[in-house]
Amino acid sequence: MSDHPLLQLDDVHAYYGDHHVLDGITFDVDTDEVVAYLGRNGTGKTTTYKLVTGLLEPRRGTITYKDEVINGQEPHKIGRKGVSFVTADEKVFPHLTVRENIRLPTLERDVEPDFEYLYELFPDLREYERSRAADLSGGQQQMVAIAQALAADPDLLLLDEPVQGLAVQFVEKVSSLLDRLTSEQDLAVMIIEHDIDLALEVADRVLVLDEGQIVWQGSSEELAENDEIIDRYIGVQGFA
Numbered sequence: 001m002s003d004h005p006l007l008q009l010d011d012v013h014a015y016y017g018d019h020h021v022l023d024g025i026t027f028d029v030d031t032d033e034v035v036a037y038l039g040r041n042g043t044g045k046t047t048t049y050k051l052v053t054g055l056l057e058p059r060r061g062t063i064t065y066k067d068e069v070i071n072g073q074e075p076h077k078i079g080r081k082g083v084s085f086v087t088a089d090e091k092v093f094p095h096l097t098v099r100e101n102i103r104l105p106t107l108e109r110d111v112e113p114d115f116e117y118l119y120e121l122f123p124d125l126r127e128y129e130r131s132r133a134a135d136l137s138g139g140q141q142q143m144v145a146i147a148q149a150l151a152a153d154p155d156l157l158l159l160d161e162p163v164q165g166l167a168v169q170f171v172e173k174v175s176s177l178l179d180r181l182t183s184e185q186d187l188a189v190m191i192i193e194h195d196i197d198l199a200l201e202v203a204d205r206v207l208v209l210d211e212g213q214i215v216w217q218g219s220s221e222e223l224a225e226n227d228e229i230i231d232r233y234i235g236v237q238g239f240a
Contacts, residue, residue, distance in 0.1 A: 004067060006031050006188050007052065007156055012061035014047050021047045023212040024061070031155065032182055034189045036199030036220070038234055039209035045192045046088070048209075049160050052190075053085050054078040065156070079105070084154035088161040088192075091145035094134035098125050101133055101144050105152035113151035121177060122147050139170030146177070157181075160192045171198065178202045196234055200224050208233050 005028035014022040022044045029035050039045050050056035051063060057072035064070070070078055084105070092101050099115070102125075106113050119126040122143045128136060133144055142162065149157055163171045179202060181187055193199055199206055200220045208216040208223075210233045216226075223229065 005029060006066065007190075008062075008064040009048075009051075010062045010064070012048075012051065012063060013059045014044070014051055014056060015059050016047075021212055022051075022058075025209075025212070025214050027207055027214060027217070029156065029188050029190055031186050031188050033204040034178055034182055034191065034202050036191045036193060036196075036203035036206045037209065038193055038196055038199055038206060040233070040235060041194055043209045044212045045194070045209055046160060049085065049158055049192050052078075052158060053083060079152065082153075082155035083158065084149035084152050084156070085158040086142075086145045086149050086160065086162060088164055092133040092141050092148070095132060097130055097132055098136070098144050099129040102148050102151050105148060118147045118150060121150070121180070139166045139173075142166060142170060143173070146174075150181075155186065156188045156190070158190050158192065161194070162191060163193075163195070163198055174198070175201050194234070196223070196230065 007029040010026050011024045012022055012026070013020065013024055025048065037045055037048065047056065051058055054070070054073050054075040054077070062069050062071060065078070065081060065083065070081070093104070102113055102115070102118060124140060125143060125147060128140065133141055136144065146162070163174050175198060178189055182189060191199065191203065200223065203220045206218060206220055206223045207214050208229060215233060216229050
């Protein structure tokens with residue numbers, strides 16, 4: 001870890017009402033690395049994503065981005081600082097075209113996305129740029145959502161279950177894309193997942209969450225060889 005990581009969570013606690021969801025999590029994310037955040041459903045993974053993006057405020061602890069505490073800041077302000085995210089559910093605006101969806105994050109700054117670069121990353125989208133997002137497959141819509149997030153030229157990209165429900169060919173495209181992005185750009189990526197296949201393939205580092213606490217962290221290679229952690233905290237679903 002560098003002395004000044006891009007993102008740092010320090011002893012962060014989060015609640016929904018009286019329910020203690022995150023119990024003092026601490027971790028860093030550096031530029032040019034892919035961090036996978038794994039755990040079974042209901043362990044607090046998506047809550048962490050909501051904290052970083054400003055959708056939820058921690059009850060205790062600090063969230064620091066680019067050396068600035070961002071606890072409780074509004075999502076659009078955090079987005080302007082260089083944080084982009086793709087949610088697990090509502091990915092695109094179905095009534096807008098592919099091109100219109102991609103332009104959305106840049107409208108208020110009155111700048112144009114680098115469509116040529118984005119269409120190079122997602123060749124299928126060039127063909128469908130005038131099509132409504134509603135007319136695309138689920139995998140194609142996910143490509144639009146990631147392109148939209150990248151249009152804002154982020155420093156940190158958060159992906160909440162980016163391959164959930166996707167066909168194999170789109171899972172492979174996401175994997176290849178992440179490898180390319182971190183090699184070509186000064187970009188940190190955090191993947192929030194419960195299936196470990198993608199993490200083992202693309203992540204530099206893996207954090208395992210259970211009952212609101214980080215119970216293990218290490219490289220993807222170390223996780224692949226640790227059957228005890230996989231069986232105890234993640235389960236064998238999706239493991240090849």
